[in-house]
Amino acid sequence: MGNLYRFAEPIVLVSLARLGTTYGYQIAQEAERLAVTHAGLDAAAIYRTLRRLEDAGYVNSTWDTRGPGPARRDYVLTEAGWAHLREWAEVLEDFLKSLRAVLEQCREAVKKHDEEHADQ
Amino acid sequence: MGNLYRFAEPIVLVSLARLGTTYGYQIAQEAERLAVTHAGLDAAAIYRTLRRLEDAGYVNSTWDTRGPGPARRDYVLTEAGWAHLREWAEVLEDFLKSLRAVLEQCREAVKKHDEEHADQ
DNA sequence: ATTTTATAGATGTAAGTTGCATATAGCGCA
DNA sequence: TGCGCTATATGCAACTTACATCTATAAAAT
Numbered sequence: 001m002g003n004l005y006r007f008a009e010p011i012v013l014v015s016l017a018r019l020g021t022t023y024g025y026q027i028a029q030e031a032e033r034l035a036v037t038h039a040g041l042d043a044a045a046i047y048r049t050l051r052r053l054e055d056a057g058y059v060n061s062t063w064d065t066r067g068p069g070p071a072r073r074d075y076v077l078t079e080a081g082w083a084h085l086r087e088w089a090e091v092l093e094d095f096l097k098s099l100r101a102v103l104e105q106c107r108e109a110v111k112k113h114d115e116e117h118a119d120q
Numbered sequence: 121m122g123n124l125y126r127f128a129e130p131i132v133l134v135s136l137a138r139l140g141t142t143y144g145y146q147i148a149q150e151a152e153r154l155a156v157t158h159a160g161l162d163a164a165a166i167y168r169t170l171r172r173l174e175d176a177g178y179v180n181s182t183w184d185t186r187g188p189g190p191a192r193r194d195y196v197l198t199e200a201g202w203a204h205l206r207e208w209a210e211v212l213e214d215f216l217k218s219l220r221a222v223l224e225q226c227r228e229a230v231k232k233h234d235e236e237h238a239d240q
Numbered sequence: 241a242t243t244t245t246a247t248a249g250a251t252g253t254a255a256g257t258t259g260c261a262t263a264t265a266g267c268g269c270a
Numbered sequence: 271t272g273c274g275c276t277a278t279a280t281g282c283a284a285c286t287t288a289c290a291t292c293t294a295t296a297a298a299a300t
Binding site: 241242243244245246247248249250251252253254255256257258259260261262263264265266267268269270 | 271272273274275276277278279280281282283284285286287288289290291292293294295296297298299300
């Protein structure tokens, strides 16, 4: 087990959608709430995902050097980014439907197996 | 998009649970029903998953050369395999719960964005 | 004054899953 | 003979991820 997709891309997209203009470090914290598979999303994965999303035109970034502490790279969703989020919603819906079916069959198979071995 | 985990392992396990003793080629056909993400599971992935499961002790295999055509490698779940399937059911349940949350937030965010841009 | 902690971003490397292409071989059929 | 279905297997590239590590700023603690 232990090697599932963490869905970094939709989690980052939805964090940007909710927070408006934000930066990676904050998304990393926001992502812990949404994280798939109990384990939080790795910060490195988030930074890489943001770069990839920018290369694809789904987000724009600017440096913010106003506040104290190290500079932040602020990201905003583009219209293409919003469209991409919509696509993800559909993909996730299909994915959930299929996964639910797999889980159901798992449960059924295990139940049947347990019943057949109930007699000591 | 397009690069999601296909969950070959639980799909193969549940196919074995349902079919009893089977072989890869048949699982490949069974898996098309259960397949996650609309696209059928690649046959290569199934053969590799079966080997991996055997190395881990979750299945046993024997050659079947009785019938016509090429020999089949028959697989059966071990008790450890059944236990592994139970583990998968729990993992999938957690996974589904988290993914549902992500999807819900996607929908909410998109809806809000659409409403704010409803005025031409 | 120095060290630690929190903030913030980035990269290198290895591991794991997958898709596609390809190779093999047996067998039935035209 | 060649074609197609059955059946298993491997090579390779692509992608995502985890973990470790690195840089740097600034505040808090020692």
